[in-house]
Amino acid sequence: MNPTNMTTAAAPLIEVRGLKKYFGTGERPVRAVDDVSFAIRPGETLGLVGESGSGKSTIGRTLLRLVERTEGEVLYRGDDIGKLAAGPLRRLRSKLQIIFQDPYASLNPKMRIGAILGEALATHGLAKGPGERERRIAELLETVGLRPEHASRFPHEFSGGQRQRIGVARALAVEPEFIVADEPLSALDVSIQSQVINLLADLRERLSLTMLFISHDLDVVEYLCDRVVVLYLGKVMEVAETRELFERPQHPYTRALLAASPKPDPLVPNERVALKGDIPSPMAPPSGCVFRTRCPHAIEACAQTVPPLDELSAGHFSACIRKDLIQHEPPGRSQGETVARSAEVI
Numbered sequence: 001m002n003p004t005n006m007t008t009a010a011a012p013l014i015e016v017r018g019l020k021k022y023f024g025t026g027e028r029p030v031r032a033v034d035d036v037s038f039a040i041r042p043g044e045t046l047g048l049v050g051e052s053g054s055g056k057s058t059i060g061r062t063l064l065r066l067v068e069r070t071e072g073e074v075l076y077r078g079d080d081i082g083k084l085a086a087g088p089l090r091r092l093r094s095k096l097q098i099i100f101q102d103p104y105a106s107l108n109p110k111m112r113i114g115a116i117l118g119e120a121l122a123t124h125g126l127a128k129g130p131g132e133r134e135r136r137i138a139e140l141l142e143t144v145g146l147r148p149e150h151a152s153r154f155p156h157e158f159s160g161g162q163r164q165r166i167g168v169a170r171a172l173a174v175e176p177e178f179i180v181a182d183e184p185l186s187a188l189d190v191s192i193q194s195q196v197i198n199l200l201a202d203l204r205e206r207l208s209l210t211m212l213f214i215s216h217d218l219d220v221v222e223y224l225c226d227r228v229v230v231l232y233l234g235k236v237m238e239v240a241e242t243r244e245l246f247e248r249p250q251h252p253y254t255r256a257l258l259a260a261s262p263k264p265d266p267l268v269p270n271e272r273v274a275l276k277g278d279i280p281s282p283m284a285p286p287s288g289c290v291f292r293t294r295c296p297h298a299i300e301a302c303a304q305t306v307p308p309l310d311e312l313s314a315g316h317f318s319a320c321i322r323k324d325l326i327q328h329e330p331p332g333r334s335q336g337e338t339v340a341r342s343a344e345v346i
């Protein structure tokens with residue numbers, strides 16, 4: 001079954017179908033994204049997790065058409081983004097924004113903050129006239145917890161966390177419906193990461209933003225995301241609601257990721273299998289299941305066919321043929337707790 005079919009409540013805002021992005025055209029291209037499908041509902045924050053090189057950023061960029069896909073579809077409100085001509089694409093771009101990883105590199109050091117935000121407004125014809133523009137800039141700065149007078153300063157006059165707030169303000173300037181946040185915390189000190197997390201959580205509520213949140217920090221994903229897609233070597237390994245994924249991870253890769261996460265959590269399976277070895281080259285991915293070469297449960301059959309993304313329970317998908325590994329209850333819970341929890345769910 002295809003995880004794009006899991007949305008019953010609302011039509012998805014974004015739908016990705018069979019997305020492939022190969023870099024290079026020779027015999028052995030880099031298969032950065034290899035047949036990925038998922039959907040994002042309006043107002044939802046979808047987490048995209050996986051080790052470095054698994055294709056997270058490439059997916060984020062392909063969604064906004066900052067990178068052209070090799071194959072597949074990216075639908076925004078049902079329209080294929082890849083087929084839009086320049087004019088409609090430009091109009092759509094104001095609805096789709098990206099917050100980059102590095103707040104230092106993504107702001108022009110020679111421009112004042114007011115000019116940076118004003119440029120975003122002007123590009124999309126949003127604030128007509130200088131008075132309106134100034135009012136919008138002041139409003140944007142306040143939205144992200146900065147002051148209107150900050151508009152006259154240059155990027156180097158701000159701390160890392162403040163610069164990331166400016167990056168968020170710039171993304172918000174065009175009143176987007178959908179934001180790709182690509183590791184927005186990784187360039188920040190731990191001490192200020194929580195400020196930016198809280199800002200994103202707050203904005204998401206207030207502005208009903210739909211977000212793709214790319215991160216390798218599982219704690220942040222658990223806190224911020226409604227649902228999570230686990231990616232490995234360009235392929236989806238598991239998809240589930242956040243709580244379900246963290247309490248009942250089914251795919252051996254997800255379990256290994258959680259086990260490697262430093263947070264001691266009694267709900268995480270007690271399967272201390274650290275991920276051994278490096279992620280294989282995306283130019284020569286393993287046959288069958290791409291995770292099999294690092295999987296503690298791999299059997300010969302894993303090399304034969306690419307495992308389908310099966311729906312194990314409502315909205316919980318996993319791509320693994322080892323059905324015997326499926327856990328119905330989180331390990332480490334007592335029977336009493338399990339019963340109490342089932343009652344609460346009913």
Ligand SMILES: Nc1ncnc2c1ncn2[C@@H]1O[C@H](COP(=O)(O)OP(=O)(O)OP(=O)(O)O)[C@@H](O)[C@H]1O
Binds near residue numbers: 023024030053057282
């Ligand atoms: N422009 C490019 N040309 C060639 N290969 C690329 C290009 N961009 C990305 N890749 C390759 O595609 C694969 C996926 O990269 P991507 O940056 O999407 O992964 P990621 O999961 O976001 O990693 P990270 O967490 O390190 O940002 C990697 O093997 C990367 O080297």
